[in-house]
Amino acid sequence: MTTIFVTERLAAILPRVRDFVQQELFPLESAYLHGSFRALEPTLQDLRSRVKDMGLWAPHLPMEDGGLGLTLTEFGLLSEELGRSPLGHYTFNCQAPDIGNMELLHQFATPEQKHIFLEPLMRGDIRSCFAMTEPEFAGSNPVNMATTATREGNEYVINGHKWFTSSADGASFAVTMAVTNPDEAPHKRASMILVPTSTSGFTLVRNIKIMGEEGDSYASHAEVRFENCRVPVANLLGKEGAGFALAQHRLGPGRIHHCMRFVGISERALDMMCRYAVSRELAPGKPLASKQIIQAWIAESRAEIDAARYMVLHTADGIDKHGAQAMKESISTIKFFVANVLQHVLDRAIQTHGALGITDDTILSYWYRHERAARIYDGPDEVHKTVLARTILKQYGYNVEM
Numbered sequence: 225m226t227t228i229f230v231t232e233r234l235a236a237i238l239p240r241v242r243d244f245v246q247q248e249l250f251p252l253e254s255a256y257l258h259g260s261f262r263a264l265e266p267t268l269q270d271l272r273s274r275v276k277d278m279g280l281w282a283p284h285l286p287m288e289d290g291g292l293g294l295t296l297t298e299f300g301l302l303s304e305e306l307g308r309s310p311l312g313h314y315t316f317n318c319q320a321p322d323i324g325n326m327e328l329l330h331q332f333a334t335p336e337q338k339h340i341f342l343e344p345l346m347r348g349d350i351r352s353c354f355a356m357t358e359p360e361f362a363g364s365n366p367v368n369m370a371t372t373a374t375r376e377g378n379e380y381v382i383n384g385h386k387w388f389t390s391s392a393d394g395a396s397f398a399v400t401m402a403v404t405n406p407d408e409a410p411h412k413r414a415s416m417i418l419v420p421t422s423t424s425g426f427t428l429v430r431n432i433k434i435m436g437e438e439g440d441s442y443a444s445h446a447e448v449r450f451e452n453c454r455v456p457v458a459n460l461l462g463k464e465g466a467g468f469a470l471a472q473h474r475l476g477p478g479r480i481h482h483c484m485r486f487v488g489i490s491e492r493a494l495d496m497m498c499r500y501a502v503s504r505e506l507a508p509g510k511p512l513a514s515k516q517i518i519q520a521w522i523a524e525s526r527a528e529i530d531a532a533r534y535m536v537l538h539t540a541d542g543i544d545k546h547g548a549q550a551m552k553e554s555i556s557t558i559k560f561f562v563a564n565v566l567q568h569v570l571d572r573a574i575q576t577h578g579a580l581g582i583t584d585d586t587i588l589s590y591w592y593r594h595e596r597a598a599r600i601y602d603g604p605d606e607v608h609k610t611v612l613a614r615t616i617l618k619q620y621g622y623n624v625e626m
């Protein structure tokens with residue numbers, strides 16, 4: 225754990241979070257892997273109450289909203305600790321996609337929208353989802369979408385088809401991207417509209433199976449349909465046509481949150497790798513750790529994780545000081561770099577565990593299934609690499625087309 229970015233107030237919080245995750249959440253992982261998220265919810269509700277009692281609830285929120293008022297860099301370090309368990313962020317009410325939606329609503333919602341949607345979200349009474357990607361269009365360039373919201377009197381009538389609407393199962397509302405201004409330039413056509421999932425015409429078609437697992441409740445990714453779904457015009461978030469501008473606000477901090485979660489997962493995987501390497505004996509007195517190739521995997525993983533953490537914290541610090549726009553290239557760099565570090569470290573940890581590594585007797589298999597997606601969501605690797613290369617090549621007089 226780096227100390228450069230650990231402030232005094234964080235130094236007091238991090239060990240408490242680490243102990244809580246280790247003592248309360250690690251022991252639940254087996255039940256989660258062999259059961260379901262929904263089955264664990266009563267236990268998680270109790271733990272959420274304890275987090276509130278400890279004064280650590282929704283740490284990303286400003287103090288006036290009941291959070292800890294942390295900087296992005298501080299929250300990033302906390303996110304690493306929470307990332308060591310797949311249940312960490314949820315238990316502290318700072319899980320994606322709710323965290324991004326809370327930040328959006330905090331910045332752009334009207335007082336009435338805050339009362340109806342944000343306040344219960346911050347209290348953890350409800351969950352939300354974010355519906356932008358459509359199966360029929362390349363999500364990497366989301367300005368292309370077919371979902372429309374047509375104004376009729378004081379209502380929007382929404383029609384469309386979305387998928388990978390994460391955590392829609394059990395969510396109370398969907399922040400929905402829909403075309404409201406088809407005649408505008410592509411990036412000014414869509415708006416964000418708050419759609420309660422109880423609205424007639426909103427259908428959760430299915431939870432999509434991910435590498436054999438469809439998941440449930442918070443831990444799921446849904447296909448949804450909007451068929452003549454009517455919501456009041458008052459549910460528009462921000463201005464008409466500002467959907468993509470608002471989405472940009474969500475992305476910078478969101479990538480820090482994800483990347484530090486990836487660092488947390490990688491740390492846990494390395495810890496498991498080392499524990500197994502010293503305890504598994506190939507012959508009496510000859511543990512796996514005696515083999516140079518295992519030592520190399522451990523050393524490489526250590527170096528890659530440390531590099532990843534410093535890169536993310538440096539980017540977070542830059543965002544805190546200069547804003548996300550100023551750190552655009554760094555944000556792209558960490559997104560593909562850290563997602564790949566995560567994959568390499570997980571793969572080495574699984575290989576070190578042998579057959580055990582691919583069973584659901586350890587948490588490694590869960591992450592291997594679900595975090596392959598890290599290289600796809602929030603922009604696939606290739607898009608981020610192009611953004612970075614474009615900046616570099618521009619200095620050599622070459623303009624890369626996006």
Ligand SMILES: Cc1cc2nc3c(=O)[nH]c(=O)nc-3n(C[C@H](O)[C@H](O)[C@H](O)COP(=O)(O)OP(=O)(O)OC[C@H]3O[C@@H](n4cnc5c(N)ncnc54)[C@H](O)[C@@H]3O)c2cc1C
Pocket residue numbers: 321353354355356357361362363364365387388389390445597600601602603604605606607610626
């Ligand atoms: C686990 C998970 C959770 C998600 N959660 C949500 C959510 O809550 N809400 C939501 O709206 N969406 C969500 N998404 C969708 C996600 O945003 C999209 O999957 C992502 O934007 C990529 O879009 P796509 O899948 O349509 O791939 P496409 O855009 O079809 O791209 C396919 C592949 O083409 C390559 N590619 C794409 N663009 C370029 C380029 N410019 N240059 C070179 N190669 C390129 C990449 O390798 C990419 O993987 C989620 C996705 C996953 C996997």
